[in-house]
Amino acid sequence: GAGVSQTPSNKVTEKGKYVELRCDPISGHTALYWYRQSLGQGPEFLIYFQGTGAADDSGLPNDRFFAVRPEGSVSTLKIQRTERGDSAVYLCASSLTGGVMDEQFFGPGTRLTVL
Amino acid sequence: KQEVTQIPAALSVPEGENLVLNCSFTDSAIYNLQWFRQDPGKGLTSLLLIQSSQREQTSGRLNASLDKSSGRSTLYIAASQPGDSATYLCAVGKGGNYQLIWGAGTKLIIKP
Numbered sequence: 170g171a172g173v174s175q176t177p178s179n180k181v182t183e184k185g186k187y188v189e190l191r192c193d194p195i196s197g198h199t200a201l202y203w204y205r206q207s208l209g210q211g212p213e214f215l216i217y218f219q220g221t222g223a224a225d226d227s228g229l230p231n232d233r234f235f236a237v238r239p240e241g242s243v244s245t246l247k248i249q250r251t252e253r254g255d256s257a258v259y260l261c262a263s264s265l266t267g268g269v270m271d272e273q274f275f276g277p278g279t280r281l282t283v284l
Numbered sequence: 285k286q287e288v289t290q291i292p293a294a295l296s297v298p299e300g301e302n303l304v305l306n307c308s309f310t311d312s313a314i315y316n317l318q319w320f321r322q323d324p325g326k327g328l329t330s331l332l333l334i335q336s337s338q339r340e341q342t343s344g345r346l347n348a349s350l351d352k353s354s355g356r357s358t359l360y361i362a363a364s365q366p367g368d369s370a371t372y373l374c375a376v377g378k379g380g381n382y383q384l385i386w387g388a389g390t391k392l393i394i395k396p
Contacts, residue, residue, distance in 0.1 A: 212384070214383040214384065269335070272330050273384060274330065275320075275327045
């Protein structure tokens, strides 16, 4: 497929556990964004990658959240010691260069539920 | 701090009507504005992207306008259909990374 894909589509975990969420961007897109959407809200920015580097991680809520993109393609969002407040839909988006003319294309999201 | 507001939060109209969804933002220093559609349990689909230098964009039955000076954008949907039922979100691109800042959305229901 040519779109952004995310796995898993749903993740249920217990409080205190560690989770990893994966994003496969559109091939050739250098910019990758992670957002988090709580019920009834618009998405909130978490982190932005340009290539392999995290160019802006100012949206990460605390140090339990970390993301990597080691080869400049697939990205993994990692959450340690999950809390019930982390429950949300985690959205990944990619764009060609991250420039002002670019549209951001979104994946279907991963719904994370922390019990 | 940029804030994006969408009013109304929900809207229900009969099929065939033309309708307008509203989006307002507090800081006019934006790079672009996008309108998205979100279907339940699915991802976001980009509908229209308006650059800051543009006034409007059109795609099929959709027309989006942008007035930066007043901090407003509207999404006009002509001849609405039941398949248009979804949540519509607007987002402004701001900052060096053009990260999107979002409204909470308008949930639209088109009644057959």
